[in-house]
Amino acid sequence: MTNLAAPYRRPVWRELARRHDITIALLESDKSLAGDAKSNRGQDWLHAGDEQLSFQELPTWKYSRGESRYYFLTNIRSAFLVRNHDVVLFGGWESPAYWLLLVACFISGTATVGFYESPQNTMTHKSGPISALRATFFRSMTRVIVPGAAAYDAMHAMGVPGSRILQGFNAVDVTAFHEAAFASTRTETESNEIQHRYLYVGQLIARKRVHDVIQAFAKVARFGDELTVVGTGELLEDLQNLAASHQARITFLGHVPNSELPKIMATHHTLILASAREVWGLVVNEALASGMHVVVAENCGVSRSVRRMSGVYTALENLQDLAEQMHRSRQEWSGRIRSPEILQYSPSQFAAVFEQAFVAARNAPTTVTRKAFARRNR
CATH class of the missing domain: 3.40.50.2000 (Glycogen Phosphorylase B;)
Structure with a gap:
């Protein structure tokens, strides 16, 4: 699950798609992106015509504020597409759509993996309710993938145990x-x-x-x-x-x-x-x-x-x-x-970290994950 089909992310997705049945669920449609004059995104951000990956656009409503884009699912039933998958990787957390999808994962017993790449100095909310929500979201994940040491420290500061954080290295082609x-x-x-x-x-x-x-x-x-x-x-x-x-x-x-x-x-x-x-x-x-x-x-x-x-x-x-x-x-x-x-930090090397997280998430008992989520966030 992610906002956009970023061209620099696709090499990692393609590595995963060689060995697994991967669907990239997008909160932003090609039509919406093409009509967003302030997005500063070119045609290479559109997924139409990419035959190497399977994309699925979710029905959403978008709210724009500065650089940020926030997405709301317009059809709640679309959240339950997660039931068709073994693991869901969350590429974001800020939008209400991600929270609804997370609830759907817990109801259906689908394993969850988070991806977080922000170091602490880039966080706009270091305390208060938004900070608490962010920490709650990632503490609920079975595993969290971070692309570097700075993001690892940020995730650990949120209260996610080191045993559930997998550190890779952000990769391009x-x-x-x-x-x-x-x-x-x-x-x-x-x-x-x-x-x-x-x-x-x-x-x-x-x-x-x-x-x-x-x-x-x-x-x-x-x-x-x-x-x-x-x-x-x-x-x-x-x-x-x-x-x-x-x-x-x-x-x-x-x-x-x-x-x-x-x-x-x-x-x-x-x-x-x-x-x-x-x-x-x-x-x-x-x-x-x-x-x-x-x-x-x-x-x-x-x-x-x-x-x-x-x-x-x-x-x-x-x-x-x-x-x-x-x-x-x-x-x-x-x-x-x-x-x-x-x-040495290739898409293949980074994809291996995602695979490790997927295996760990699938092997973690869902009931244990739910109980841990409830206990940590009372």
């Missing part, structure tokens, strides 16, 4: 990005190349702090250096005006399908992710797989998991040293990293 980066016949030693090409990929919204990225680039850029901005959002015009005021070489490409990103990363050197809040930041995985350097703010969820990898430069949360880290990346660039550590 690292092979596709790596192969694209080294498919060129050009030899990229580039240690003496005058030009350095920086890259930002993501939504153009306040939380991403793209203004700071542009200002830092203008500060450190040498003759011939470039910054490419990939993405769309409400701040596009403001950012274009800011770039023009600096008279720097900054190009805005708009939205680029996920399938085209490997080619773009193959021609750039340093990715920058400077978000004020970032649950993970899978674009960092993609850049590292491409042999690029990465400058990432320390408060991004991915930072803790990759900070010791080659080519990673961590900027302070307040971005005071963002320009400095970008300059360091440029100075220390000596060509693409041919064997980046990120390659």
